Amino acid sequence: MSRRGGRWPDDPVPLTIAPAEPGGTAARVRIEGELDMAGCDAFLREVRATARPGRPLEIDLRGLTFLDSTGGRALLAADRLARRAGATAVVFRARPEGSVGRVLSLFALDRVLDVQAA
Amino acid sequence: MPEPRPPVLMRLPAAPESLSVARQVVAGVAIAAGMDGEPVEDVRIAVTEACANAARHAHAAGSAGEMELAVWIDGGLLVVAVRDDGTGLADPGDAASPSGVGFVTMRALARRVELRAGPDGGTEVVMSFEIGRDGRAPG
Numbered sequence: 001m002s003r004r005g006g007r008w009p010d011d012p013v014p015l016t017i018a019p020a021e022p023g024g025t026a027a028r029v030r031i032e033g034e035l036d037m038a039g040c041d042a043f044l045r046e047v048r049a050t051a052r053p054g055r056p057l058e059i060d061l062r063g064l065t066f067l068d069s070t071g072g073r074a075l076l077a078a079d080r081l082a083r084r085a086g087a088t089a090v091v092f093r094a095r096p097e098g099s100v101g102r103v104l105s106l107f108a109l110d111r112v113l114d115v116q117a118a
Numbered sequence: 119m120p121e122p123r124p125p126v127l128m129r130l131p132a133a134p135e136s137l138s139v140a141r142q143v144v145a146g147v148a149i150a151a152g153m154d155g156e157p158v159e160d161v162r163i164a165v166t167e168a169c170a171n172a173a174r175h176a177h178a179a180g181s182a183g184e185m186e187l188a189v190w191i192d193g194g195l196l197v198v199a200v201r202d203d204g205t206g207l208a209d210p211g212d213a214a215s216p217s218g219v220g221f222v223t224m225r226a227l228a229r230r231v232e233l234r235a236g237p238d239g240g241t242e243v244v245m246s247f248e249i250g251r252d253g254r255a256p257g
Contacts, residue, residue, distance in 0.1 A: 037170045038134035066141070068166040069219045099159045106226055107219075 015039040016063075017046045026056045027087070029078075032063030035071035047078040053086025061094040062118045067103045079113055093118055125190035130169075132176035132183040132202050140169045140187055140200075147189045148196050151249050160227040161196065161247055167220040168200040168243045175204025175241055183240075195229070195246040202240040 015033040027050045031043055051057050059078060061067075075092065082090045092115045094100055104110040126147055130136040141162040148161045169185060176183030188199040215221070224231045228245040236242040 034138055036134070036137050036166055037173060038137060066138075066162065066166075068137075068163050068170065069223045070170055073219070099163050102156070102159055102163060102227075103223075106223065 015042065017042055026058045026091075027052050028058045028060060030060040030063065032065075034066035035064055035074065036066065036068045037070045040070060040074040040077075043074055044077055044081060047081050048085070051082040051085040051087045054088060056089040056091065057082045057087040058091045058093065061092055061100060064094070064100050065098070067100045069103060069107065072103045072107050072109055075109060075113060090114060091116055123191055125188050128187040130185055130187065132169075132172045132185040132204065134170070134173055136173070136185070137166050137169045141165045144187070144189050144198055147191075148247070148249075151191050151196055153196065153247075153249055157247065161198070164224045164227040164245055164247075165198055165200070167223045168198070168245065171218070171220045171243070172200055172202035172204065172241070175202045177204075179204045191249070192246070194249050196249055197244065197246045199242065199244045201236050201242040203236070203238050204240050 015031070015035065015038070017029065017031050017039075029043075029046050029050050031046075033039070035043060047057070047059070059075075061075075079090045079092075090113070092113055094104065094115055095118045096104075104115060109115065126143065128140065128143060130140060144165045145158055145162050148158050153161070165187075169187070172183075172185040176185070183203045185200060185202045187201075188197075190197050221231070221233065224243070224245055227247075229248050230246045232244045234242050
């Protein structure tokens with residue numbers, strides 16, 4: 001996946017959402033690439049499919065290279081969705097730099113959500 | 119001051135799939151003008167917010183609308199204009215309204231944001247960003 005490669009008009013949006021990996025106690029969702037309006041539905045579908053009652057959910061954002069306010073709201077929605085599905089905790093792992101850190105702090109998401117530095 | 123350059127003009131579908139392309143082109147112009155680091159990230163976010171609102175306006179209009187982007191250098195400023203042919207300024211409470219999260223974000227990141235009704239009933243947003251730390255382009 002190249003962020004600088006040509007992909008207009010037919011290539012897919014550069015977003016990778018990986019299913020939970022086996023092993024460990026936490027269910028995991030890993031998201032890489034750019035999260036904006038185009039990828040939020042797929043991201044939330046994955047959260048819905050992965051969250052398990054009685055288990056914590058870890059959402060790995062370390063491979064995220066872009067986040068805007070729509071993506072930020074999707075993180076809030078993911079937290080709510082997972083808790084409603086019975087997840088005992090929802091932990092976001094993120095790098096604090098770039099647009100991801102900017103949006104997390106601009107909307108105080110890093111205080112509302114359990115965001116842990118990578 | 120940078121050499122005067124002609125504006126970069128783009129016409130894109132007013133759709134979520136256009137956002138990534140729009141921010142990459144505008145970021146390219148910003149970098150070519152001498153910006154780097156966090157200010158370029160701010161430009162990428164703000165452009166995405168403006169284009170997401172344009173896509174929301176088109177969706178509200180129930181049409182596969184288009185949006186137009188223009189990027190140019192004005193003295194020490196990078197100026198980005200986004201115009202759509204959607205439903206016009208949305209109602210308060212709507213995510214794409216002037217009080218919505220998108221505009222709050224643009225206002226937080228750009229030096230100046232102007233919002234007005236477009237010539238064809240749509241919405242036009244013009245944002246400017248300082249190119250250099252002191253408001254002037256390096257060099």
